[in-house]
Amino acid sequence: MQIENDYDKEVYNGDIGYVEGVDLNEGELTASFDGRTVSYLFGELDTLVLAYAATIHKSQGSEYPAVVIPVLTQHYAMLQRNLRYTGNTRGKRLVVIVGQRKAVAIAVKNVSGRRRWSKLDE
Incomplete structure (x- = not known):
């Protein structure tokens, strides 16, 4: 998963790709994003993370075939209706x-959630 926008490569925060290959001699990794191959030098790999598990925040705007959501009192600060709704609506076939x-x-x-301070006129 790309974790920050890269306008030159045309990959953006939250895009999910699949590793196609690693060239140790060239110091390069190639990944496929929606059928398009993107190359990364090893020094650029800090903009990628594994996506076998993603937060609800990172999944906003995306859908997945199946979603598993842990809901525990230990994560009290994350127990908000808007996050539950977002998580529930990410799964296409199964939640x-x-x-x-x-x-x-x-x-x-x-x-309640957090109040947003946008400085826009009410």
């Missing part, structure tokens, strides 16, 4: 919620 009923209830009731 599995794993955790505690109490945590789900807290998240559903918590509509």
Whole structure:
């Protein structure tokens, strides 16, 4: 997963690619993003992370065949209705919620979230 925009390579934060090859002699990795091959020098690899698991924040705007969402009271700060909604709507065919009923209830009731300070006129 690309974690920051790279306008030259035309890959953007949240784009998911698949490693196609690694050339140790050239110090280069190639990845496929939607059928398009993109090359990275080894020094550029800090803009890529493994995407077998992604946060709800990183998954915004994306869909996946199946999604597993852990919902636990230990992650109290993340128990917000808007995050639960976003997570639930990422799965195309299957969404599995794993955790505690109490945590789900807290998240559903918590509509407060963080207030945004945009400095726009009300």
